[in-house]
Amino acid sequence: MDPIVGVDFLQGDFRDENVLNALLARVGEDKVDVVMS
Numbered sequence: 663m664d665p666i667v668g669v670d671f672l673q674g675d676f677r678d679e680n681v682l683n684a685l686l687a688r689v690g691e692d693k694v695d696v697v698m699s
Contacts, residue, residue, distance in 0.1 A: 670688055674681035 672681070672685055672688065674684070676682045676685055
């Protein structure tokens with residue numbers, strides 16, 4: 663699949679502290695438009 667401009671893909675369970683920290687690092691001060699499960 664080709665990359666989608668403006669989309670950042672992170673696969674994992676955000677209940678896992680490492681995944682949650684990676685998510686928060688990517689989001690920073692911004693807001694998230696969509697989280698898909």
